[in-house]
Amino acid sequence: MRSAAVVGTGLIGTSIALALRGRGVPVHLIDRDPEVARTAADLGAGVAGFPRTPVDVAVIAVPPQHVAATLHEYQLRELAEDFTDVASVKVRPQEEAAELGCDLTRYLGGHPMAGREQSGPLAARGDLFRGRPWVLTPAAETGAATVRRVRELAALCGAKPLVMAHAAHDRAVALTSHAPHVVASLVAARLLEGEDAQLQLAGQGLRDVTRIAGGDAELWTDILGSNATAVAEVLAEVAAELGTLVDALRDMGAASPAVPPERYGSSRAHLTSALVRGVRGRGRIPGLAPGGLRLTGVAAGT
Incomplete structure (x- = not known):
């Protein structure tokens, strides 16, 4: 060149x-x-x-x-x-x-x-x-x-x-980049309601989850709006599962006999299943070893 x-x-x-x-x-x-x-x-x-x-x-x-x-x-x-x-x-x-x-x-x-x-x-x-x-x-x-x-x-x-292909790319980045950015931003936005004393407990996990939320808001509005349909489809799936988990956690937090033991057990199993699927999904990210450690010399997309 x-x-x-x-x-x-x-x-x-x-x-x-x-x-x-x-x-x-x-x-x-x-x-x-x-x-x-x-x-x-x-x-x-x-x-x-x-x-x-x-x-x-x-x-x-x-x-x-x-x-x-x-x-x-x-x-x-x-x-x-x-x-x-x-x-x-x-x-x-x-x-x-x-x-x-x-x-x-x-x-x-x-x-x-x-x-x-x-x-x-x-x-x-x-x-x-x-x-x-x-x-x-x-x-x-x-x-x-x-x-x-x-x-x-x-x-x-x-x-x-x-x-x-163009459409395949847009579906892929909706799953691997665009929807994660929205989720990270929503989690980070919850911190606006936190007390200063609470935020003193912020650890590396919170920093990892919210890292990408620091991107330019105007640029990301443009990006998300340009891929709106594909991003909405991924977020709708996340929202549906999140709603089910909210119900499960409320069952687990309710005192007996408001929640029968079998219902409590079912809710607990659903929560565990969601967490296990998260572990398995994270394990599919190229360049990550079991447990989430990054392998040296292996490229992974952002």
């Missing part, structure tokens, strides 16, 4: 630029806020400003709802020969790009499965994608040369390209 451009110099865009610069690829940095692009440039991520001639590939690193319009604008401005994006939703941007008349032969949707709770270029890291999956979602129109070039981009960033 001879040259690249990054449109949107936040955490992901700047991290991609840093990774490419680390491999000797010249990168041009573009952002709606020129000061943000200059900050990324000061970090060594590239040169702020539009290139004189089209680069090999441009990375659209903006929120999902802006991907198609940004792609359309910079294709018209001939920023690059090929284009990709890094949005965490794939169906809607692809549909909107088609509606706007974008050249879909030179566009390949992408989603690097890496991130941090912090945002902005100052949180960027050149090794953010090392060993992580980088989902590619080619459409029927996508040209073979574009696929090869975006694969090369992911490899230069140290990631492992993984091809998926």
